[in-house]
Amino acid sequence: MSVLTKITHQLARRLCDDRRYVTRAPAQADATGPAVYLTFDDGPHPDRTNRILDQFAESDSKATFFVIGRRARRHPQTVRRILADGHSVGCHTWRHWSARQLSSQAYVDDVRRSRTEIEQITGRKIDLFRPPYGELTPVSLWKLLADGFRIIHWTRDTRDFQLPAIPVLQQRFAELPMIDGDIILMHDDASVTSYALHSCLQSWEPRLQFLALPMATPGSHRRPLTPRSTDQPLARMERVPAGSAAE
Numbered sequence: 208m209s210v211l212t213k214i215t216h217q218l219a220r221r222l223c224d225d226r227r228y229v230t231r232a233p234a235q236a237d238a239t240g241p242a243v244y245l246t247f248d249d250g251p252h253p254d255r256t257n258r259i260l261d262q263f264a265e266s267d268s269k270a271t272f273f274v275i276g277r278r279a280r281r282h283p284q285t286v287r288r289i290l291a292d293g294h295s296v297g298c299h300t301w302r303h304w305s306a307r308q309l310s311s312q313a314y315v316d317d318v319r320r321s322r323t324e325i326e327q328i329t330g331r332k333i334d335l336f337r338p339p340y341g342e343l344t345p346v347s348l349w350k351l352l353a354d355g356f357r358i359i360h361w362t363r364d365t366r367d368f369q370l371p372a373i374p375v376l377q378q379r380f381a382e383l384p385m386i387d388g389d390i391i392l393m394h395d396d397a398s399v400t401s402y403a404l405h406s407c408l409q410s411w412e413p414r415l416q417f418l419a420l421p422m423a424t425p426g427s428h429r430r431p432l433t434p435r436s437t438d439q440p441l442a443r444m445e446r447v448p449a450g451s452a453a454e
């Protein structure tokens with residue numbers, strides 16, 4: 208993480224609403240038990256993403272897929288299947304540029320292009336955004352927040368992008384210190400992930416639930432910026448209602 212991103216991160220954590228700049232999900236402080244949010248970046252991949260979706264279909268677990276716009280344009284059916292299967296979709300830029308590689312305006316335009324493509328494919332409002340490499344600049348962050356995006360970071364990294372052997376990834380996943388509200392980083396374009404996921408899920412499903420991050424509801428695309436409140440409890444993230452993701 209660059210120095211500029213660290214400064215951006217510190218500023219955002221002090222100034223932004225926790226629900227708009229998300230570094231971990233609020234705890235599920237009720238009887239439903241601990242919840243963890245699996246996230247998959249860099250897809251869709253025509254084979255690997257569908258293999259992952261096949262494995263999710265064997266369980267009640269859900270996830271969030273941060274798709275790259277130009278890949279979504281090549282594989283729109285896979286993007287639609289993600290939603291039809293009850294998962295969430297977010298934006299991960301058009302070309303997977305880092306915010307440090309482009310001017311702020313060019314970067315935001317790249318994100319907007321991706322959002323427009325995904326919205327045309329899905330018919331849904333897209334407000335979840337994950338910056339590639341976690342990199343952001345203060346100006347790009349502010350523009351994205353003003354655009355109505357919620358910035359989603361992660362708390363645990365499986366490092367599946369290193370393409371470890373399947374048993375290594377399975378063991379790494381089983382030994383993650385997952386707690387309520389964790390957001391787990393994975394990649395659906397990683398072949399190893401697409402083969403290891405089923406046993407990864409099985410290692411944790413008896414102890415916690417895997418939920419999809421809630422997407423924007425119709426009419427809520429542009430949300431007013433709200434200052435961070437430190438004296439009010441966070442509104443708990445709502446579950447994605449069954450069937451609503453396929454709208």
Ligand SMILES: [Zn+2]
Nearest residue numbers: 248249339340
């Ligand atoms: Zn990425």
